[in-house]
Structure formats: structure tokens, C-alpha cells
Amino acid sequence: MSLFSKENGEVFKSPLNLNNPVAVQVLGICSALAVTSQLKPAIVMGLSVTVITAFSNVIISLLRKTIPNRIRIIVQLVVVAALVTIVSNILKAYVYDVSVQLSVYVGLIITNCILMGRLEAFAMQNGPWESFLDGVGNGLGYAFVLVVVGFFRELLGFGTILGFQVIPDSCYMENGGLYFNNGMMTMPAMALILVACFIWAHRSINKEQ
């Protein structure tokens, strides 16, 4: 069986679009609301989840034949928690300002339903390589939604992208223009509405669902 067979490609690609964890399975919504008020934390959160899903999938897949059935959820949790703790320590050491911004949400990756869902539904039945692809695919599918939501929230809420001003200063009310930032965008409720818009667009593009 080749590493990049058609089935494996499907494992990787389907969570990016047709089986997107956020847009289709509606998992991981909570953190999608919390960390998307700006683009940078959204990207970091998406990458952290991708890394953690991929590696916890691999680890659980390697261990799957040895894990006692009665404590399998606990074993999965311990693996995820250990990885999350390591990632959060690394963030704190090397990108401190982002870790402050993400605050408790990195720790809450442990409770992200996408992780437990993939471990239980995929890694427990499949080999390490497929599980790795599945983890990366699902992580990126989640990250993609976060980045889209984060992009619009930062653009409309702050007039910036990744901290750079993109809406010219002269357009603002205080400088005689007609534009002002939409404060609603900075609030979590708006993320929910944007996620809903994303799902709407996603469904109308993929009619066959």
C-alpha cells in the first residue's frame, strides 16, 4: 500500500472540505469563538490544534493494540493532555505574547471535541500514517475556519490584518471619513454569526450534501 494512495488522499482531503470538523460536524465551536477576534491568535490556535491532533492520533494509533479497552478514553486524554501541556510550555517560552492572548484556550484544547472525536473514531482503528494524515487534515480544516473568521473579525473590528492597518486612516470618522470599526466584531457573539455565514456559504457550494 503506497503512502500517498487514493484512500489516504481522501483521508487527508475530506476534513478540509466535505467533512470539515467545524462547518459540517460542528465541533470545536467554543474555541472558534474565543480566539478569533484577531488573525494571529487564530492562526496559532489552528496550528497548535493541527500539531496536537496529528501527534496524538499517531501516538494513539501506535498504542491502539495495547490500550486496555476499559480505560481507553483515559489513555487518550492523558496523551492529549501531555501534548497540550508541552505545546503550551513551548508557546510560553517562544511566543509569549501569543500565549498570553490565547490564555486558557491552549489548555482547553484538551477538551476540544475534534481531538477526542478523531482519536476515538479514527486512530483507534487505523494505522499511524493514516491517522497522521487524518489528524493533519482535521486540524487544518479547523484552522481554515478559524483563519477565515479571524480575518473578517480583525478586518472589520480593528481595520487591521495581522496588526497592520489596511483600512486607510483617512477613511475613519475622526479624520473626516465615513468609516468606523464595528465593535460588534470584537465580541464572541459575532464569531458565531460569522461561523454560521461560513457554514451557509459552504453548504451552498457543496450542494450534493
Added chain:
Amino acid sequence: MAKLNTNSNVYTIVYASVMVIIVAFLLAFVASSLKETQDANVARDVKGQILSSVNLRGEADVDGKYAEVITENENGTFTANINGEEKLIVPLKGAGLWGPIWGYISVNKDGETVYGAFFNHEGETAGLGARIVEEWFQTGFNGKKIFKDNEVALGVYKAGKAPSNLSADYVVDAVTGATLTSDGVRNMIQKCIAQYADAINAFKGGESKSCNAKPCCGEEQCEKADSCCVDSCADCASSCDECGACKAEKECGACCESDKTNK
């Protein structure tokens, strides 16, 4: 090899124990090897917060700027040297709505006017209470007055809700929708600055002020010790009158003489 019975009790217990021990060692190793970098980050963050309180926000070289501008004092305050002018930075700690809030506020040499302020929080509501970290709120403190009748009058109030005897010099506009956090900021400012009132007075007077209330009032306990503080010995008599504790002008004069010799 015979297949292990992965459902036996012994296997389950051994498996769980081994797993937990491995994970514990792994986490302990990661945490201790990264601790130094993390502590340095935390220390740099605190320095950045202190610099923010003297309106030096977003410095690229926090450590360098901090070493250049800030001196730490023994009583927990900081002295900043901004373009040759000294500012006293007072640390603030208080309670917001959901958790601790803290900050730093810097005072001009007159011991009266706010030069800059910085606030931060642990878990205030995003978009509401959390906005106390934003610059527009913090710069609202610049140029405000702190003391009125020797009490800390500076406070954060909803528009129109400030006590009527307070002029706009003492009032900072509260954050909309975050009444409890704003109240927390006000309480924190008033409580913490009051605790450092002596330090601010000492900073204001500098070295010239040694003729303070205590020698004026002799052995007697002066109730309004603070209001007895005088800047020069010429003011001593009148200030003693206000104080009411030192009855004889002579006594007062004498103590001022002794103060002079102390100088």
C-alpha cells in the same frame, strides 16, 4: 508469543501506572528545561507593563529601555527618568469582576498629576471589562489630578455618576458595559495610591522637605498628621495652627530650628 489479555485487571493497572509515570517524567523534563526562557518572558512582560505606565508602549527593546529609564525603589515603587524629569510609578493591585486586576500609575514631580497609567487583568469579560488594557482607556488618565483634601479623589466613573463635588480633573470615563470592572479599577486606584501616599509626598518634597509634621507637633499625637506637613519652616506656624496639636508658636519655632540644624 501468546497474545496478552488486554482486558485483565492486572494489565490495565500496570498499563495505567507505566503510562502515568512516563508522562510525568516527560512533562517534568519539558517544564524544567523551558522554565528559564519562560521566566525571562514573564519578567520582560512586567517590565513592558511598567514602561507602559510612563507612556512608553510597544518598545522593541524592553530590557534596554527599562534599564535606561526605570529605577526600582525599596518600598515597591519605581522611579522613572523621562527626558530628565522624574516620575514616581506606583504599583496597583485589585479585584475586577472575575479575577485580579493590576496596573501601574505614574505621578509627576508635583505629586499631584498623573503622567500615565497601565492596567491589566486576568479574566475580565472580553470586549467589556477586558478593555481596561486598551490604550484609549489608559491614556484617559494622563494629566488627571490625584489628591483632593489629602484624599485620593481620582476615580473612574460612569458619565454623570461622579460625585458632584469632583471636577473633571479627577474623573476618568468608565468603560461602557463594564461597571463592575470599572468600580474595581476605581477601588484599586484609591486603595493603592492611599497606601503609597507617603512615598508620593516624599517624592514630591524631594530632599528639601525635612521640616515635617511630626517634630512640629512634639510629643502630642497629631490627628491630622498629613495636613501638618509643611514645605518650609516659614509655613510651620500656620500649619501648626491648622493642626491644632501644637499650641505654642514657640514650640513650633523651636522644632523648626532643630530641623534646620538637622539639615
